[in-house]
Amino acid sequence: MRIDIITVLPELLESPFNASILKRAVEKGLVEVQVHNLRDYTDNRYKQVDDYQFGGGAGMVLMIEPIDKCISRLKGERSYDEIIYMTPDGATLNQKMANQLSMSGNLIILCGHYKGVDQRVRDSLITREISIGDYVLSGGELGAAVLCDAIIRLLPGVLNDETSALTDTFQDNLLAPPVYTRPREYKGLKVPEILLGGDLPNIEKWREEQALSRTRKLRPDLLE
Numbered sequence: 148m149r150i151d152i153i154t155v156l157p158e159l160l161e162s163p164f165n166a167s168i169l170k171r172a173v174e175k176g177l178v179e180v181q182v183h184n185l186r187d188y189t190d191n192r193y194k195q196v197d198d199y200q201f202g203g204g205a206g207m208v209l210m211i212e213p214i215d216k217c218i219s220r221l222k223g224e225r226s227y228d229e230i231i232y233m234t235p236d237g238a239t240l241n242q243k244m245a246n247q248l249s250m251s252g253n254l255i256i257l258c259g260h261y262k263g264v265d266q267r268v269r270d271s272l273i274t275r276e277i278s279i280g281d282y283v284l285s286g287g288e289l290g291a292a293v294l295c296d297a298i299i300r301l302l303p304g305v306l307n308d309e310t311s312a313l314t315d316t317f318q319d320n321l322l323a324p325p326v327y328t329r330p331r332e333y334k335g336l337k338v339p340e341i342l343l344g345g346d347l348p349n350i351e352k353w354r355e356e357q358a359l360s361r362t363r364k365l366r367p368d369l370l371e
């Protein structure tokens with residue numbers, strides 16, 4: 148898989164891909180992530196990529212020309228399954244969307260900034276708009292990092308058996324069961340007896356029951 152991220156703040160996207168699971172996925176060649184600085188796609192001598200909005204109003208708007216130039220260059224090199232715009236107006240990211248997007252070959256993610264992007268970008272260049280939740284961020288970069296993390300960890304070979312995505316919360320619409328590690332007892336707080344005996348079929352049954360009761364209690368909407 149290849150993910151191209153277009154942004155005016157490339158430095159915000161350095162660390163997410165430079166640690167832990169995402170770093171390993173990149174190093175193993177399971178995903179290629181390229182971050183493009185939108186300012187490299189303007190002929191403007193001040194590298195300006197935003198402007199005031201027509202009709203008046205506060206806030207700068209990202210211009211269509213550099214975005215079109217960047218996307219056109221990328222599309223000239225390979226085809227893309229989706230051209231995603233990160234925006235609070237978009238469909239809220241969930242596990243089902245992450246699962247679906249993880250089966251893509253190539254993705255472009257455009258990060259908005261300031262007051263957003265010229266509507267013509269959204270009308271003519273974007274195939275999908277995604278939000279990471281009902282709150283407004285200063286830009287799409289952190290949302291893009293969240294989206295990439297949710298997608299990349301699902302790629303075959305990224306997680307090993309121990310960290311398998313199959314047992315994640317939200318797979319099967321259930322929250323994950325509780326987990327414990329050593330010590331067996333801490334300040335009187337004990338690990339459930341069932342987990343200590345090595346009776347694997349009964350442990351599995353207990354985990355399923357816990358997942359179900361936890362979901363009923365914390366996120367009944369998932370069971371509807």
Ligand code: ADE
Nearest residue numbers: 233234235278279284290
């Ligand atoms: N940009 C600003 N707010 C956002 C959000 N909630 N999700 C995705 N991109 C955003």
